[in-house]
Amino acid sequence: MPFLSETLSRVRPSSTVAVTQKAMELRAAGRNVIGLGAGEPDFDTPDNVKAAAIAAIEAGKTKYTAVDGIPELKQAICAKFQRDNGLHYAPAQVSVSTGGKQVLYNALMATLNPDDEVIIPAPYWVSYPDMVRLGGGTPVIVTARQENGFRITPEDLEAAITPRTKWFIFNSPANPTGAGYGRDDVKRLTDVLLRHPHVWVMSDDMYEHLTFGGFEFCTPAEVEPALYDRTLTVNGVSKAYAMTGWRIGYAAGPEHLIAAMRKLQSQSTTNPCSISQYAAIEALNGPQDFLSERCTVFRKRRDLVVRELNAAKGVTCETPEGAFYVYPCISGCIGKTSAGGTRIDDDEAFATALLEEEGVAVVFGAAFGLSPHFRVSYATSDAQLTEACARIRKFCSGLHAS
The missing domain is CATH 3.40.640.10 (Type I PLP-dependent aspartate aminotransferase-like (Major domain))
Known part of the structure; x- marks a missing residue:
């Protein structure tokens, strides 16, 4: 009799969580990895919100x-x-x-x-x-x-x-x-x-x-x-x-x-x-004015990433209306071989080779139900995004016919 529930066999682990975990493990091992997998703003929680939490703790609202x-x-x-x-x-x-x-x-x-x-x-x-x-x-x-x-x-x-x-x-x-x-x-x-x-x-x-x-x-x-x-x-x-x-x-x-x-x-x-x-x-x-300020930052990051990814060989990237993701298409990369010798048969192979060869963590498109694409979260600094996009362009320029 199997110990685990049959229901569990119907589901897969979260691919976005897995990519973030893998990037953390590689960093812990000393690799220079830029993580573009997590859907998490790099901004800190607003000070007034943190102060309200501290006040709640001090008031004993812990039950x-x-x-x-x-x-x-x-x-x-x-x-x-x-x-x-x-x-x-x-x-x-x-x-x-x-x-x-x-x-x-x-x-x-x-x-x-x-x-x-x-x-x-x-x-x-x-x-x-x-x-x-x-x-x-x-x-x-x-x-x-x-x-x-x-x-x-x-x-x-x-x-x-x-x-x-x-x-x-x-x-x-x-x-x-x-x-x-x-x-x-x-x-x-x-x-x-x-x-x-x-x-x-x-x-x-x-x-x-x-x-x-x-x-x-x-x-x-x-x-x-x-x-x-x-x-x-x-x-x-x-x-x-x-x-x-x-x-x-x-x-x-x-x-x-x-x-x-x-x-x-x-x-x-x-x-x-x-x-x-x-x-x-x-x-x-509380105050909501910071929301538009942060949107301005995210819009600039979006424009940077879309511009840089569209300059990558074999990649096309749409300009989205919101959130902090882009979902570039890599149809021009499929069927080629990376500089490190990996054949890019699908977007999972692309993401895996990109992480191993250039230290950039992205989530492959099949996890989201549409290939051949990958997801970039641009909720990180301009410097990190600029370097990550440069590495992606390098990786794509190194792809060659098998």
């Missing part, structure tokens, strides 16, 4: 809290949705978890039955399909083609919907491409969803505040109020507020769904860290 968030944080989240998205939620419609990942996981676990289908545009965040599989559901992958700016079309969505569809997972700006759906794009998708009342929407808005130029963020329940009662709008403080390690994610949606997620969380982690919750209140209620 268990309500399972899915303290009332004060839920009120701050309700205020944020009203302020930023024009969405009205009551505290009973809000769930707070240990990061956005747990919010998504709870929702899927609380709703999926065998044979339920979940539509996921690819390229996708690596955890979406595996969380669906853990919940017993079936991921239905819809390719968002590069010629469409890595955005799916209404026709793509319509063709993927079946009587078994339970959820449509929507992520804009997206990980790993940075592609954003404008209001007209979102309206065309919500028009499709209105024709299929059995399909729920899971909108992952984690990169809401990381947008560039004239792009204006919007979320499905905001664009189409008729979808309000079957939309879970997910967000968190990790990316915009540089609070990845604090582990606070949240969502708002129909009260019966939130209650089901609370029930599940009560038998897993119970409450998120009490100190992190008080810090998150300050993040959401």
